[in-house]
Amino acid sequence: MSDLTVEMVQRGRGPSTQEANRRRGIAREIRSAREKLTSTTGLERAFDYELLRLYAQYRVGAGIPLGLFAVALAAASVFWVPPVVAAVWALCVFATITLITTLSRHFLRQNPGDVSLARWRRLFVLSEGMQSLCWSLMIGLGATGGRIFALFGLVIAAAVATMLGATVPAAAVAGLGPLVLATLSLLLFSREPDAILLVAMALGSQLFFMGLARRLYTSTVGALQSRAEKDAIFGELEQAKANSDEARRRAEEANLAKSRFLATMSHELRTPLNAILGFSEVMKNEVFGPHTALSYQEYSNDIHDSGMHLLNLINEILDLSRIEAGRYELNEEALQLAHIVEECRHMMGLRARQKGQIFLDFVDDSLPRLWADERALRQIVLNLLSNAVKFTPPGGEITIKVGWTSSGGQYVAVKDSGPGIPEDELGTVMSSFGRGSLAIKTAEQGSGLGLPIVKGLVDLHGGQFQLKSKPREGTEVIVTLPATRVMDTLPAMSVEPGNLPAKAAAKAA
Incomplete structure (x- = not known):
């Protein structure tokens, strides 16, 4: 068809x-x-x-x-x-x-x-x-x-x-x-x-x-x-303006209907998924005794992995729909970008070692804190590292850079040594559910929502997203956060003992 x-x-x-x-x-x-x-x-x-x-x-x-x-x-x-x-x-x-x-x-x-x-x-x-x-x-x-x-x-x-x-x-x-x-x-x-x-x-x-x-x-x-x-x-x-206004109104109604549908379906899907994941994990770990048939062990693993994949897919769809609808709320706090990158690299380390891949870190640990959403930054870095590990061949290298930008902001860059993306497919991989020809040929798992979610989260922080890739030269993604989110360190205050309150002066004495 x-x-x-x-x-x-x-x-x-x-x-x-x-x-x-x-x-x-x-x-x-x-x-x-x-x-x-x-x-x-x-x-x-x-x-x-x-x-x-x-x-x-x-x-x-x-x-x-x-x-x-x-x-x-x-x-x-x-x-x-x-x-x-x-x-x-x-x-x-x-x-x-x-x-x-x-x-x-x-x-x-x-x-x-x-x-x-x-x-x-x-x-x-x-x-x-x-x-x-x-x-x-x-x-x-x-x-x-x-x-x-x-x-x-x-x-x-x-x-x-x-x-x-x-x-x-x-x-x-x-x-x-x-x-x-x-x-x-x-x-x-x-x-x-x-x-x-x-x-x-x-x-x-x-x-x-x-x-x-x-x-x-x-x-x-x-x-x-x-x-x-x-x-x-x-x-x-x-x-044309009247038609455009009418089309926009219908699109807003359709978007609202989509949001309601996703909210309803997420609840309807997560409820049975929790049961599937819970029971499949019990069966996988053989809590109530070993399986009489070895195939049951494999089936339990497949059921649990499929359930986790479906749950992750639902979460990604909901995140993307909230970002597109402007309803993604940032819980901002002071955090260290270098620490978040290090934790995410450690989480992806097991998958990288299984493929014989090497991480090359160029991280400036002296960077001041950022005012940002920790969950969003973790999701950004994890999506970038996951794509790099997925498309880097066994024995390849993944380069991670964290540092200052020329305008006083901070950036994180992830570059792999994979086959790269053709120029005519860059728009495809940045679209929702878009997957490049390499991912389709190699049957790599993925929903095609990772990069769109990353770009949406970066835009919410007022940053910039840049994708560089050429065939046989690898792919590099650079995420830049503006200088307005960098928290300057305040200098120490020098106060004379005579200007301190009585109790503080007594302790100082």
């Missing part, structure tokens, strides 16, 4: 993350294509509305400046036309400016979802054409001697119309058309080379403004598309 992977489980629960992202992208593209098909400009409705909204905002903001500009032109035109004619022209321009400003304000006050984009686009184009027609009436000055002044006004009006209407290309064209015709009509009043050159320059300027308006429209659409993509990304991030 093939192994059940996380990907297979995830696929069974629902689509993967990549598949979900692909589906969201397809749905977004379909929605965008549908909106483009129903749009008259080939853009999505949201873009059409934004372009009209920008046009309305520009027109509302330009109302007062355009009115003042019309007043200035009307005042200057009295040199060529009667004041009444200039006033009528200014009122015409004022009326169209007021019309566009009123329409723009009304558009901005409406709910975006209720706006008829095609209708408002037609209104803006029509009003833009009317205003441009009023501006083009300045051509009357050309017949009375103000040709250059009229050209100046027409060029300025063309620049304003194309820039303000850039987000609605039809409105920009409607605003520029009457001004171009008015500029061409100036040739009817004069055919001098200078006049033709001025008209050509004015027409070139107006066409340049039209091209510039087209570029502004393109850049505005690009900015809107970029903003829409950014908003979509933000939306996906928010959705």
Whole structure:
């Protein structure tokens, strides 16, 4: 039977993350294509509305400046036309400016979802054409001697119309058309080379403004598309965050259920295990007499060893689950790291001698005490020595080092002369229940929890765990405890006899 992977489980629960992202992208593209098909400009409705909204905002903001500009032109035109004619022209321009400003304000006050984009686009184009027609009436000055002044006004009006209407290309064209015709009509009043050159320059300027308006429209659409993509990304991030929070909540519930299960199962398993271990030890030691069959002695040993192995496995699983859940409580006290290492080495000495292995000790006995959990440190050192003895070949060497770190902390390092671990398996041996290929091939007993437990206990002490190994060069594990856990020795206090209490001074005398 093939192994059940996380990907297979995830696929069974629902689509993967990549598949979900692909589906969201397809749905977004379909929605965008549908909106483009129903749009008259080939853009999505949201873009059409934004372009009209920008046009309305520009027109509302330009109302007062355009009115003042019309007043200035009307005042200057009295040199060529009667004041009444200039006033009528200014009122015409004022009326169209007021019309566009009123329409723009009304558009901005409406709910975006209720706006008829095609209708408002037609209104803006029509009003833009009317205003441009009023501006083009300045051509009357050309017949009375103000040709250059009229050209100046027409060029300025063309620049304003194309820039303000850039987000609605039809409105920009409607605003520029009457001004171009008015500029061409100036040739009817004069055919001098200078006049033709001025008209050509004015027409070139107006066409340049039209091209510039087209570029502004393109850049505005690009900015809107970029903003829409950014908003979509933000939306996906928010959705991903919500999914992550939900997944974290479920993981916490699953972890709580796992902790409850382990607590219950540990009690249910330890109760019969105590009986198995007790009775098997009685049978193994032949307390009530020798066995009639020698096989019973072997069976008793196997039962006891298997029970001890199962008990150790249960304890390791519980320790790892408490470490991962953050519920492992440290009972800290002052202790000597060198003494703990020496006691653990002595405990593992029998197993090492059975395999002909040699311990090489480089221990600094002058190290000050550490503030740490004694049981946790013993478990760390025993796990490291047990792995070293397990994977070191008969007659090999195991090096133990205890000393200072460069930052003022203390370290313990265990190095064996075994076959080593391939680089691609370092992550495997550090994972829960992970075992390297060497352990599997040699059928070495072990749960694969030793190193994860060591790393977890080291992390609880604020230390560092480092695993170094190469094939045919052995394996070295270095555990470093921070300088904050080193207890400095306080200097002796020198007190003068006169400063001692009466009883202490009498004893000192």
